[in-house]
Amino acid sequence: MSLPSANDQENVASRKKTIKRITIIAVSSIVFVGCIVAAVVGIKLGKNNGNSSASNSNSFSTAIKAVCDITLYPQSCYNSLGPLAKSKDLNPQDIYKLSVQVAVDELSRASDVFFNLPELKNISDPMAVKALDSCHDLLSLALDSLNESLSIPKKSLREAFADLKTRLSAAGTYQQTCIDGLGSAAPAFASVASHNFKNSGESTSNGLSIIDNIDQSIQNSAESIDRIGQIGRRRLLMDFDGDFPSWMSSKDRKLLQSSKGNDNLKVDVVVARDGSGDFTNIGEALNVVPEKSKKRFVIYVKKGIYVENVRVEKTKWNVMMIGDGMDATIVSGSLNFVDGTPTFQTATFAVFGQGFIARDMGFRNTAGAAKHQAVALMSTADLSVFYRCKFDAYQDTLYSHSNRQFYRECNIYGTVDFIFGNSAVVFQNCNILPKKPMPGQQNTITAQGKIDPNQNTGIAIQNCTVWPSANLTGVSTFLGRPWKNYSTTVYMNTMMAGFIDPKGWLPWVGTTAPDTIYYVEYRNFGPGAVTKNRVNWKGLKLNITSKEANKFSVKQFIQGDKWLPSTDVAFKKDI
Numbered sequence: 001m002s003l004p005s006a007n008d009q010e011n012v013a014s015r016k017k018t019i020k021r022i023t024i025i026a027v028s029s030i031v032f033v034g035c036i037v038a039a040v041v042g043i044k045l046g047k048n049n050g051n052s053s054a055s056n057s058n059s060f061s062t063a064i065k066a067v068c069d070i071t072l073y074p075q076s077c078y079n080s081l082g083p084l085a086k087s088k089d090l091n092p093q094d095i096y097k098l099s100v101q102v103a104v105d106e107l108s109r110a111s112d113v114f115f116n117l118p119e120l121k122n123i124s125d126p127m128a129v130k131a132l133d134s135c136h137d138l139l140s141l142a143l144d145s146l147n148e149s150l151s152i153p154k155k156s157l158r159e160a161f162a163d164l165k166t167r168l169s170a171a172g173t174y175q176q177t178c179i180d181g182l183g184s185a186a187p188a189f190a191s192v193a194s195h196n197f198k199n200s201g202e203s204t205s206n207g208l209s210i211i212d213n214i215d216q217s218i219q220n221s222a223e224s225i226d227r228i229g230q231i232g233r234r235r236l237l238m239d240f241d242g243d244f245p246s247w248m249s250s251k252d253r254k255l256l257q258s259s260k261g262n263d264n265l266k267v268d269v270v271v272a273r274d275g276s277g278d279f280t281n282i283g284e285a286l287n288v289v290p291e292k293s294k295k296r297f298v299i300y301v302k303k304g305i306y307v308e309n310v311r312v313e314k315t316k317w318n319v320m321m322i323g324d325g326m327d328a329t330i331v332s333g334s335l336n337f338v339d340g341t342p343t344f345q346t347a348t349f350a351v352f353g354q355g356f357i358a359r360d361m362g363f364r365n366t367a368g369a370a371k372h373q374a375v376a377l378m379s380t381a382d383l384s385v386f387y388r389c390k391f392d393a394y395q396d397t398l399y400s401h402s403n404r405q406f407y408r409e410c411n412i413y414g415t416v417d418f419i420f421g422n423s424a425v426v427f428q429n430c431n432i433l434p435k436k437p438m439p440g441q442q443n444t445i446t447a448q449g450k451i452d453p454n455q456n457t458g459i460a461i462q463n464c465t466v467w468p469s470a471n472l473t474g475v476s477t478f479l480g481r482p483w484k485n486y487s488t489t490v491y492m493n494t495m496m497a498g499f500i501d502p503k504g505w506l507p508w509v510g511t512t513a514p515d516t517i518y519y520v521e522y523r524n525f526g527p528g529a530v531t532k533n534r535v536n537w538k539g540l541k542l543n544i545t546s547k548e549a550n551k552f553s554v555k556q557f558i559q560g561d562k563w564l565p566s567t568d569v570a571f572k573k574d575i
Contacts, residue, residue, distance in 0.1 A: 067095055071209040072452070073202040080106075080203060096210050097150055103171070103203035104146045111139050114196045120189070127340050128186035134344045135178040135193070141314065141352070141380065142174035146204065161215040162456070162559050166382060166424065168208040169455040170402040173422045174380075175201050176451050177344060177401070185342040205452050212454040267322070268297050273304035282310050282321075282331065289316045296320055301361065303328035309335060309348055312381070316353035323361035326390035326411065330362040336371035343396060347378035354403075356384040365393035369415060369438045375399045379423070383563050386410055393418070394435065400425045400459070404558040413469055417447035419459060420483065424558050426460045428572065433469035434477050434499075443472070444506055446480030448487040453516065458488030460552040463572065466496045466528065475499075478506040482517045482539075490520035490552045492575055496528030504534040513537045522549050522575075549575045 068077035080102045081095070114120075115136070123129055149167035175197055183190035270277030271285045279285045282301060289297045296318050303324040310331060312319055323329025333348030335341045349363045356379070367374035376393040377386075382403035390411045391398045397414035400421040410430045412419060415437035419427075434443045445466070448459045459480075468477070478501050480489050504521070507513050517539035521531055531542050541548075554560035555573040 064095075067099075067210060068206070070213050071206040072454075073206055076199065076202045077206045080199075096207065096214070099203065099207040099210055100146055100150050100168070103200055103207055104143065104150070106203050107139065107143055107146065107175070107197070107200035110197050110200050111143075114193060117192070123186075125186065127342065128189065130340070130345055131181045131185035131342045132189075134181050134342050138174040138178040138181075138344070142171045142204075144314070145171040145174065149207070157218060159559065159562060161211065161218075164211050165208065165215065165454075165456045166403055168204060168211065169422075169424075169452070169457050170380070170382075172201065172204045172208065172452055172455065173402040173449070173457070175204065176422075176449075181342045181344050184337070205454070208452060208454045212456075266298075267300040270300045270302065271306075272302040273306065274302075277302060281308050282306055283308055286310070286312060286316060286319070289319055291315045292317050294318065298322065301329045305330045305332055307332050309333045310350065312349075312351045312353045312356055314352040314354075318355040319353060320357045320359075321361065322359045325360050326362045326388060328362075329360065330364060330390075332364050332366060333376075334365060334367045334371075334374070336365070336367035336374035338371040339367075343373040343375065343399075344378070346373060346396075347375040347399060349377045351377075351379040351381040351384055354382045354384075356381045357387070358385070358389055359387045360389070362390040362392065364391070365397070367393070369394040369441070379405055381405070385564065394437070396420060402457075406554070406558060406560060406564055414445075415443050416441060417444050417481070417483070419445060420447040420449065421459075422449035422451070422455070422457045422484075424457050426462060426552075426554050426558055426560070427464055428462045428554065430461075430464045432461070432464055432466045434466075434472065436470045436472060437475060441475075442506065443475060443477035444481045445478065446489050447483040447508075448480065448489045449483045450486040450488050451484045453486050455486070456557075458490065458518070458552065458557070460490050460492070460557055461494055462492045462552075462554075462575065464491075464494045466494060466500065466526075468497060468499045472499050476501045479504050479521075480519070481506040481508050482513045482519075483508060485514045485516050486518070487513075488518040490518075490522065490549075491524055492520070492522040492549060492552065494524045494529070496524055496526040498527035500528030502530070502533035504531065505537070505540065513539060515539055520544055520549070520552075546575065 064081050065078055068074040068081065071077045077099065081098055084098060084102065115132075120132065123132070145167045149164050149171070155163070179190060179193050179197065182193050269279065269285045269288060271279050271282055273280060277300075282299070285299050292315055294317070298320045299322070301321060301323045306329075308331065331349050335346040335348070337343055337346065346365065348365050363377040365374040365376040373396045374393050376391045376397050378399035378401055380401040380403060384403070384405045386405075386407045388409045389407070390413075392413040394414055395416040395418065397418040398412055398420070400419065400423045402421065402423050405423050405425040407425070407427045407430055410427070411433060412427075412430060413433045413435055415435050418434075419432070432445060434445065437443055446459050450457050477499050479491060505513070505519060513535075515538040517537070519537070519540045521529070521534075521540075521542055522544055534540060534542065550556055553572075553574045554564060558564070561573050
């Protein structure tokens with residue numbers, strides 16, 4: 001072995017100094033993060049060290065006020081947290097949990113009051129009855145999400161905060177969907193519901209604001225570490241192990257990656273119209289799925305048209321459904337708003353159970369354009385994936401309702417608001433295919449429903465193709481319109497054919513949009529991507545940086561690098 005040269009020794013010494021410097025900075029930054037968190041949420045309150053109880057009470061009130069001042073509803077926050085927080089040793093985590101517990105209590109109380117109102121006892125209008133049924137489901141889901149967010153996950157900080165924000169974002173969305181549904185189907189009860197659930201909605205928002213501010217403080221500190229030593233977030237906050245969910249076994253990974261025919265797959269049950277499987281319809285197959293199972297349950301649905309309305313219930317976790325192709329295995333229904341079904345209940349295929357994966361299947365609603373809202377697929381399932389699937393309807397085709405979702409190589413057909421909802425969703429390498437609407441109608445591809453600036457939701461369309469599926473001469477087609485005040489939609493690296501209206505975007509009402517929306521067009525191409533005549537809205541961004549764009553990547557926006565399964569095709573984690 002040769003002795004190291006003088007240059008080698010100098011390089012080693014230099015590297016040691018660099019490592020030492022980075023380590024000091026990293027440790028200092030951790031302390032700095034603690035200071036930021038303490039500043040955001042009022043710092044841990046000390047015990048009585050001889051101070052008077054009045055002084056302690058005043059100090060405590062000041063801390064609670066500091067927390068509440070960062071929320072959208074500070075007075076509501078202060079009024080609800082102040083009387084409940086009796087501990088003299090309260091830390092940021094306690095304050096966060098306390099704020100969410102207030103939301104749970106408020107929602108439970110409000111639900112009991114609302115559903116026991118005398119005027120609801122003798123309703124005869126079928127549409128109103130169905131809208132109230134939807135509210136039962138939605139408020140139950142909201143309570144589930146709030147209760148889940150009371151448990152701080154034992155994960156990396158990045159995952160933990162993402163999970164908590166997702167749960168709270170979904171809880172707010174469920175409550176708003178109940179109110180919206182009543183507004184459309186039973187207007188007489190909408191204002192009553194809005195008033196009744198006001199406190200629970202504000203409390204949910206306050207909890208979300210608190211956790212979001214803590215997360216942002218930590219992220220800002222971690223980014224400063226990254227800039228210096230490229231450690232920080234990767235080593236201090238993350239612990240990645242590939243592109244697969246932790247609950248997915250190696251057998252399931254191979255199954256999803258497989259590009260062979262379905263005849264070779266080992267599945268749990270087979271559905272076949274011709275009677276050659278275990279069941280002849282999908283609903284029966286779902287009945288045998290274990291409750292809340294962490295093990296993948298695979299259902300193979302043979303080619304055929306299955307005319308049924310399917311629900312993957314919230315207790316049916318980790319279902320994987322595989323067909324023989326998007327044009328071969330088709331689930332078909334026709335429920336619609338005009339004939340008396342609220343939008344939330346019109347879905348031909350509705351997914352509630354977390355971890356759902358569909359591959360090589362078609363979902364359609366055949367009600368037609370004249371029936372207005374008629375959903376082909378609705379998903380409120382967290383960590384749901386749709387791969388090589390087809391969604392075909394007219395208005396409101398694909399209801400990407402809430403939580404985190406991913407769509408890859410799918411074909412999506414529709415007319416008005418045909419990709420809508422308030423999930424955190426990424427569409428990658430999909431074909432978006434507007435159809436011919438009713439006479440006098442305009443096509444709008446997206447209608448995103450973000451109701452709170454702290455929600456981690458939005459529609460991200462990446463590397464897709466926007467192309468007309470029919471002759472749309474004389475029909476104006478827009479990229480979207482803002483359903484709610486914080487509507488968030490981004491088109492990135494997407495090809496747009498020339499049929500897109502030069503204005504690009506359509507107001508929901510009036511002639512403009514709220515300043516609080518966030519619409520992005522980033523590095524798109526094709527004749528429809530020309531932006532020189534776009535609407536002049538404050539919320540439309542045409543020149544964002546690559547760093548800003550990457551906030552909507554699979555990796556950052558839906559944490560897909562941790563849970564999203566791999567496929568045989570190219571998979572982009574970043575923009």
